[in-house]
Amino acid sequence: MNSGTPPVRIAHAYGNHRRALRRALDAPIDMIEADIWYRAGEVWVRHERRLTWLPLLADRRSTAAHSAGPLTLRLWKGYYIRPDIRPLKLADLLDTVAGRKRLLLDVKGSGDRESAAFGAVLARRISQHNAGEWAVVCGQFWPVLHRLREGSPRLEVRYSIEKPHQWQRFRHMLEAGDGARKVCMEHRFLVPERARFLEDNGIDVYCWTVEDAAEAERLVAQGVDGIISNDLSLLGSLGKRRSSGRRGVARPGDPKRRGRS
Numbered sequence: 001m002n003s004g005t006p007p008v009r010i011a012h013a014y015g016n017h018r019r020a021l022r023r024a025l026d027a028p029i030d031m032i033e034a035d036i037w038y039r040a041g042e043v044w045v046r047h048e049r050r051l052t053w054l055p056l057l058a059d060r061r062s063t064a065a066h067s068a069g070p071l072t073l074r075l076w077k078g079y080y081i082r083p084d085i086r087p088l089k090l091a092d093l094l095d096t097v098a099g100r101k102r103l104l105l106d107v108k109g110s111g112d113r114e115s116a117a118f119g120a121v122l123a124r125r126i127s128q129h130n131a132g133e134w135a136v137v138c139g140q141f142w143p144v145l146h147r148l149r150e151g152s153p154r155l156e157v158r159y160s161i162e163k164p165h166q167w168q169r170f171r172h173m174l175e176a177g178d179g180a181r182k183v184c185m186e187h188r189f190l191v192p193e194r195a196r197f198l199e200d201n202g203i204d205v206y207c208w209t210v211e212d213a214a215e216a217e218r219l220v221a222q223g224v225d226g227i228i229s230n231d232l233s234l235l236g237s238l239g240k241r242r243s244s245g246r247r248g249v250a251r252p253g254d255p256k257r258r259g260r261s
Contacts, residue, residue, distance in 0.1 A: 001199035001223040008226035009235040010104055012209050015093055016047050016067035018086075023066075024101070028236045031102040031136070033228060035067075036090055038109065038118035043090040043125055047108075048082070055084040063211060063230045090122070094129035103131070104184075104206075104228075106160070107139030119147035126155065138184045138206075140166065149180075158206065162186035167194065174201060184208060184228070187219060195222055213237065 008031055014024035015034025024032045035047040047067055048057035058081045061074070072082040090105075097103055109118060122144070126135050137148055138158035145157050161167055161183055173180050183198070187207040190198075198205055206226030210216045213234055216227050220238065229235050 001195065001203060001205055001225065005225075007220050007224060007238055008206065009238050010206060010208075010226055010228040011232060011235060012228045012230045013047060013064035013067035014232075015097075015103060016045055016064075016088070018088065018096075020066040021093070021096060023232070025097070027232045028239050029101065029232065031104050031226070032097065033104040033106060034093060035106045035108050036122070038114050038121065041117070041121065043118070043121055045088040045090055045093050050084065051081070056081050057084050063209070066230070090125050091129065094125065094131050094135070097134075098129075099131070099134045102134045102136065104158075105135060105137045105139075107137060107141045107144045109139075109141040109144065112143045115141070115143035115147055119144045119151065123148060123152045123155070126152075142169075156182065158182040158184045158204075160184040160208075162189050171197075187215065190219070190222070190224070192222075199223060210234070 009029040010031040010033055011024040011027065011029045012033045014020045015032045034045050037044050037046065039050065046057060048059035051058055058079060061078045061080050068082060072080045074080050126132055132155055136156040136158060137145065138160050139145060140160045142159060145159060148155055149157050159170055159180060161170055170183065181202065182204045184206045187210050190207060204225045206228055207219050207224050208228035210219065210227050210229045211231055216234060216238060219227060227238060
């Protein structure tokens with residue numbers, strides 16, 4: 001927090017679909033977010049859950065409609081399904097991006113049983129594509145993040161926080177000297193009290209998912225290090241700050257921030 005440098009501009013979910021990815025690669029942003037799942041020994045890029053063994057994906061429609069692609073069938077209460085056609089592997093995503101932008105890979109999952117295999121394959125794919133300097137891993141599936149930090153200590157890992165119990169777990173990690181210094185946080189969860197705590201502890205913070213320009217400006221003024229948004233125009237407008245800096249002064253001795261291009 002309050003590094004005194006312009007915010008990292010992160011395009012939410014634009015890495016989940018080939019067409020959206022091409023748009024983000026040409027946009028004035030710094031990072032592209034993509035959601036990743038582990039299945040059958042491979043890491044796959046998508047936000048939706050797979051419906052058991054069927055080649056169908058399901059999710060609730062959101063402002064990140066650009067990540068779903070074509071052939072979606074709307075269901076009740078905002079849900080939709082789509083066929084799992086031409087699935088995108090992490091290896092394909094890494095090949096396409098190839099360091100042109102940084103990547104924020106959001107780990108999805110629901111059980112600890114797959115965390116070891118997930119972490120191992122994820123670390124291997126990042127290493128195989130020489131992406132260690134431009135790929136960042138985040139998520140609310142913390143078992144994979146723990147394993148990545150143990151096995152690949154040089155890889156940037158961010159703990160995603162949007163619920164009180166996650167906040168308490170992260171505070172316990174800090175008190176234990178765990179070494180975790182980077183987070184992604186739901187922007188409404190970043191109330192002033194938490195912002196002060198993060199600033200006092202030198203924690204680097206990205207906020208998701210910010211769709212309002214005034215809210216983005218408020219967060220930047222508060223000292224947030226990165227803004228995650230579905231709106232490429234909003235992210236582009238934040239770039240105007242890059243020539244004049246932003247409010248918030250770096251404190252003496254603050255470590256050099258990562259994640260900027």
